[in-house]
Amino acid sequence: MKVTTMKCMKCGKEFPVSLDRYVCDVCGIEGILDIIYDYKSIEISKEEIAQNRDYSLWRYKKMLPLEESAPVPPLQVGWTPLYRASKIEDQLGLNNVYVKDDGRNPTASLKDRASAVGVAKAIEAGAKTICAASTGNAASSLAGFAASAGIKTVIFVPKRAPKAKVAQLLVYGAKTVIVDDSYDRAFELSVEITEKFGFYNRNCAYNPYLVEGKKTVAFEIWEQLGFDVPDRVYVSIGDGCITSGVYKGFYDLMQLGLTEKMPRIIGVQASGCNPIEVAMKTGEFTPQEGNTIADSIAVGVPRNRLKALKSLKESNGDCISVTDDEIRSALLELPRGTGVFGEPAGVTAFAGFKKHALAKDIDSEEKVVIINTGNGLKDIDSAISVCTMPTPVASDVEAVAAHVKTLV
Numbered sequence: 001m002k003v004t005t006m007k008c009m010k011c012g013k014e015f016p017v018s019l020d021r022y023v024c025d026v027c028g029i030e031g032i033l034d035i036i037y038d039y040k041s042i043e044i045s046k047e048e049i050a051q052n053r054d055y056s057l058w059r060y061k062k063m064l065p066l067e068e069s070a071p072v073p074p075l076q077v078g079w080t081p082l083y084r085a086s087k088i089e090d091q092l093g094l095n096n097v098y099v100k101d102d103g104r105n106p107t108a109s110l111k112d113r114a115s116a117v118g119v120a121k122a123i124e125a126g127a128k129t130i131c132a133a134s135t136g137n138a139a140s141s142l143a144g145f146a147a148s149a150g151i152k153t154v155i156f157v158p159k160r161a162p163k164a165k166v167a168q169l170l171v172y173g174a175k176t177v178i179v180d181d182s183y184d185r186a187f188e189l190s191v192e193i194t195e196k197f198g199f200y201n202r203n204c205a206y207n208p209y210l211v212e213g214k215k216t217v218a219f220e221i222w223e224q225l226g227f228d229v230p231d232r233v234y235v236s237i238g239d240g241c242i243t244s245g246v247y248k249g250f251y252d253l254m255q256l257g258l259t260e261k262m263p264r265i266i267g268v269q270a271s272g273c274n275p276i277e278v279a280m281k282t283g284e285f286t287p288q289e290g291n292t293i294a295d296s297i298a299v300g301v302p303r304n305r306l307k308a309l310k311s312l313k314e315s316n317g318d319c320i321s322v323t324d325d326e327i328r329s330a331l332l333e334l335p336r337g338t339g340v341f342g343e344p345a346g347v348t349a350f351a352g353f354k355k356h357a358l359a360k361d362i363d364s365e366e367k368v369v370i371i372n373t374g375n376g377l378k379d380i381d382s383a384i385s386v387c388t389m390p391t392p393v394a395s396d397v398e399a400v401a402a403h404v405k406t407l408v
Contacts, residue, residue, distance in 0.1 A: 001017065002065075003036065004036050005036045006036065008032070009306040013026055019125040020125065023206065029191065029206070032205065032206075037252070042256060044256065046227050055079040057116060057213070063219065064216075065117070065212050066117070066121075066124075072119075072120045073119045074148050078113060078116075078220060080100065080102050080217075082098050082099070082100050082220070082224040082225070082369070083100075083338055083340065085097040085099050085337065085338050085370075092354070092358070093364055094364050095364050095365055097370070098369045100220070100369055101372050103340070103343075103372055107168060108140075109137040109346075110217060111134075111137045113213040113217060114141070115141040115145040119148075122149075122151060122200045125200055127151060127200035129152040130142060130153050130199060130200045131156075131190055131197075132190055132203050133157070133189065133190035134156070135158065135160075135165075135297075135299070136162055137345075137378065138204060139156075139169055142155065142174075143172035144168070144172050146174075153174040154177070154193065155177065156187075157169070158182050158186050159178055159179065160295055161295065162295060164377065164379060164380055182300065183298065190203060204241040211248060211304075212248070214242055215246070218233075218249025218250045222249075222250070222253055229262070229263050230369045231264065231368065232366060233246055233265050234352055235267060235371045236297050236373060237268065237319065238296055239299050240303075241304045241307075242371070243267050243307075243311050244304055246311070246371070247311030248311075262316075263369075265311055266317050266319070267320075268320055268351065269348070270294050270321060272292040272324060274321040275305070276308055276319050279309060280319045281319075287300050288300040292327075292344075294324075295344065297345045320352050322348060322355055327347060328344075328385070329386075330351040331386045334347045334350045334372070341377070342372040342375065342376050345374055346378075350370050350372070
């Protein structure tokens with residue numbers, strides 16, 4: 001077996017590989033586990049990957065905690081575009097800036113990578129129902145992938161979840177519980193209900209297999225850059241799972257001898273909810289309220305903080321925060337500069353990148369990748385809030401011509 005053990009990130013205790021082991025039995029819910037591989041048992045090369053015509057994350061199945069013959073959900077996920085951001089380069093005096101648009105996944109967020117692997121493991125476990133909590137994206141992602149595999153879902157979302165994301169849950173047929181409280185409380189309830197009813201738990205900050213799906217975004221960045229590793233990767237942070245996945249992906253590539261380099265991972269949080277940034281700078285974790293326009297990262301108690309902090313530190317990275325006004329500006333600047341339409345949490349990474357660029361913290365020749373984690377249609381109200389809606393014009397050609405003249 002290529003997966004050898006499951007190791008607690010807090011105390012280091014190792015456990016036998018198991019489908020129903022989620023956390024450390026010593027450290028409890030804070031004992032997040034890491035999937036440990038026997039890398040010598042994984043035989044893969046750049047040439048083999050380049051010749052693979054399966055343009056999805058399953059092209060890296062050998063590098064995932066699944067057997068080659070393991071059934072997977074049918075939705076296509078991964079192999080999202082990596083765009084050169086030439087206009088942004090010109091504006092900021094940089095020469096190598098790219099945007100990875102994971103809003104192009106089936107349910108329009110990077111969370112689909114985790115759900116694809118999570119549902120595959122649920123199929124392996126023979127699960128009939130999967131449970132999760134989410135600010136919206138992970139929930140709609142799970143609902144879509146579970147529906148494609150014929151598995152029932154029970155999903156908890158906080159009352160502040162955007163309507164578009166809740167709508168996705170409902171059309172996929174998810175049994176949806178809107179909790180009259182924060183995401184953090186919804187998460188706690190989902191764990192309790194999972195244990196009470198024996199559901200399979202999809203929470204990425206609880207089930208260690210989910211991060212293994214998210215790491216495929218790093219594999220793709222490496223391959224799409226011509227089997228090269230960028231100098232920096234900017235990513236927004238909520239629970240810390242995507243940050244952990246990005247690190248794990250590049251770490252795996254190094255262990256497999258496919259690269260010798262780890263990029264600096266720069267986590268970006270909203271200043272109204274930045275517990276990871278505070279913990280990184282002070283060495284102490286303090287719970288916060290989730291007060292930001294970026295609902296997907298409004299996580300005051302990041303459950304995957306141990307992995308996230310390790311990822312930032314071991315990559316010589318950093319964690320910074322941006323204001324909601326900077327996020328609102330990015331809602332316009334990213335699509336107008338690249339054509340990529342991101343939701344508030346998705347463009348938070350771009351806002352952090354711009355903050356560093358304006359402060360001259362990025363060398364002009366550094367190769368930078370910014371990950372957009374979710375499509376702008378996920379939170380259309382936020383997009384509308386930063387635009388001026390046009391006033392209706394009389395429907396005759398002269399009136400329209402006169403109006404157009406004022407626009408161009």
